[in-house]
Amino acid sequence: MGEAERGDTAPRLYVSYFCSSGHETRPAFAADAAVPEMWDCPRCGLPANNDAKNPPPPTKNEPYKTHLAYVKERRSDVEAATILSEALASLRDRRARGEVIY
Known part of the structure; x- marks a missing residue:
């Protein structure tokens, strides 16, 4: 062929x-x-x-970010403390009423 x-x-x-x-x-x-x-x-x-004398530089890899790192970018320490205290108060209130919390 x-x-x-x-x-x-x-x-x-x-x-x-x-x-x-x-x-x-x-x-x-x-x-x-x-x-x-x-x-x-x-x-x-x-x-x-195509330029043999000027090839492009290697790309820079961003390090892996955890979920916590993204949250810390969006929230300040004061906001985080406020949200945490509200969540703990809600859980304590539910426990006091006898709800089952997993």
């Missing part, structure tokens, strides 16, 4: 992308397709562009 049975191959364009680790990637695109400016390096996963 070859081109005679399957037809001619579509014209392709090979574009070089360079990451900050020094890897070169050459994916193939259709000749009439829009070529992206950035490409992820398949070896190390860093972003890559």
Whole structure:
């Protein structure tokens, strides 16, 4: 089997992308397709562009935030103390009335 049975191959364009680790990637695109400016390096996963002398810097990963960290961003210590005292007062009132609290 070859081109005679399957037809001619579509014209392709090979574009070089360079990451900050020094890897070169050459994916193939259709000749009439829009070529992206950035490409992820398949070896190390860093972003890559067409400029070998100026590859993009590695992306910065944000550390994992806990639920408490997000709450502390939204509430001040005074607000937290107020909410806690209201919640404790509500629980104590429910216990005094004999409600079962899990």
